[in-house]
Amino acid sequence: MSDSFESKKVIIAGGSSGIGLATAAILVKEKANVTVTGRAAAKLAAAAKENPGIQTAALDSNNRKELDEFFHSQGNFDHLVIALSGAKGAGNFADLSLQDLRDGFEGKFWPQLNTLQAALPYVNKGGSITLITAISAISKAPGVSGLAAINGALELMIPSIAKEIQPLRINAVSPGVVNTAWWDFLPADAKAATFQQYASQLPVGRVGEPEEVADTILFLMRNGNITGTVIRCDGGLSL
Numbered sequence: 001m002s003d004s005f006e007s008k009k010v011i012i013a014g015g016s017s018g019i020g021l022a023t024a025a026i027l028v029k030e031k032a033n034v035t036v037t038g039r040a041a042a043k044l045a046a047a048a049k050e051n052p053g054i055q056t057a058a059l060d061s062n063n064r065k066e067l068d069e070f071f072h073s074q075g076n077f078d079h080l081v082i083a084l085s086g087a088k089g090a091g092n093f094a095d096l097s098l099q100d101l102r103d104g105f106e107g108k109f110w111p112q113l114n115t116l117q118a119a120l121p122y123v124n125k126g127g128s129i130t131l132i133t134a135i136s137a138i139s140k141a142p143g144v145s146g147l148a149a150i151n152g153a154l155e156l157m158i159p160s161i162a163k164e165i166q167p168l169r170i171n172a173v174s175p176g177v178v179n180t181a182w183w184d185f186l187p188a189d190a191k192a193a194t195f196q197q198y199a200s201q202l203p204v205g206r207v208g209e210p211e212e213v214a215d216t217i218l219f220l221m222r223n224g225n226i227t228g229t230v231i232r233c234d235g236g237l238s239l
Contacts, residue, residue, distance in 0.1 A: 003222065005032040009077035010221075012036045013061060013084050013115045016043040018180035019132055020083030021051070022210035023217050028053040035074065037061070061111035067118035078127045079221050080119050084111040085132070087185055089146035101146040109150050116161075116170075123168055128221050131158065131172040132213075135234040138174075155230050162228030169227035171220045176234025178208040203236030 010027055014020045015036025024034045028051055035055040038044050044056040059070055061084050086107015088100045112131055123129060136147035137155050155172055162170050177198045183191050199206045216233045220226055232238055 005030040009033045010079045011077055012081040016047045019210045019213045021047050023081055023214040024054050025051045026214055061115050064114055067114055071118050071122050076122050076124050078124050080123055080129045081217055082112045082115050083132045089150055090143055092143050093145045096146055104146055104150050109153055129170040130217050130220050133172045133174045135174050135176040135237050138238055159228040172230045173216045174230050174232045175213045176237035178210055180210050208235050
């Protein structure tokens with residue numbers, strides 16, 4: 001287990017905001033060489049301005065040609081974090097638009113797998129890959145069957161992939177309700193009320209912060225004896 005990320009080369013797909021950006025910010029402070037990707041150039045520019053030292057690359061992770069060219073240009077690197085996510089797929093199943101669910105898979109499931117497959121030839125042996133899923137994969141709550149399908153599918157693949165790519169390691173972190181821009185589809189007052197409602201139900205008494213999930217990601221990156229594992233960082237939501 002290495003305690004230092006100094007001079008390690010890390011790529012964070014979907015790192016222009018939220019959990020991905022929080023992870024990048026910590027890694028830069030630990031003197032890693034960090035590149036974050038995202039589709040929105042303005043968000044990437046803002047992320048780099050707020051966190052000097054972060055490199056950025058505008059990239060559509062649904063475009064395999066772009067991904068292949070990007071990873072070829074980067075060359076070998078040490079760690080990959082895949083924080084790509086969409087915002088569609090939630091809702092009670094009887095009323096759930098299956099097109100929205102397809103869009104949910106297009107926003108998270110396929111971009112994560114595209115990125116993973118394109119990156120594999122370039123991840124150094126002894127390195128790691130960490131996917132960001134979500135606690136909806138196992139929460140069994142009303143309204144999350146579509147999200148469970150997306151995140152559960154990713155989580156189910158991880159143990160098999162870990163066996164296939166050994167000794168390279170792959171794991172996932174599964175967050176619960178976290179104070180990120182993912183919730184910005186709600187008006188500000190509704191978002192605050194939703195967080196308050198979750199806080200009253202969670203054993204930890206509050207929603208999570210992206211830095212807490214980032215700490216879990218860094219733990220998996222550091223620990224060379226963990227692979228094929230999903231770690232829940234959900235404030236007890238799954239209990």
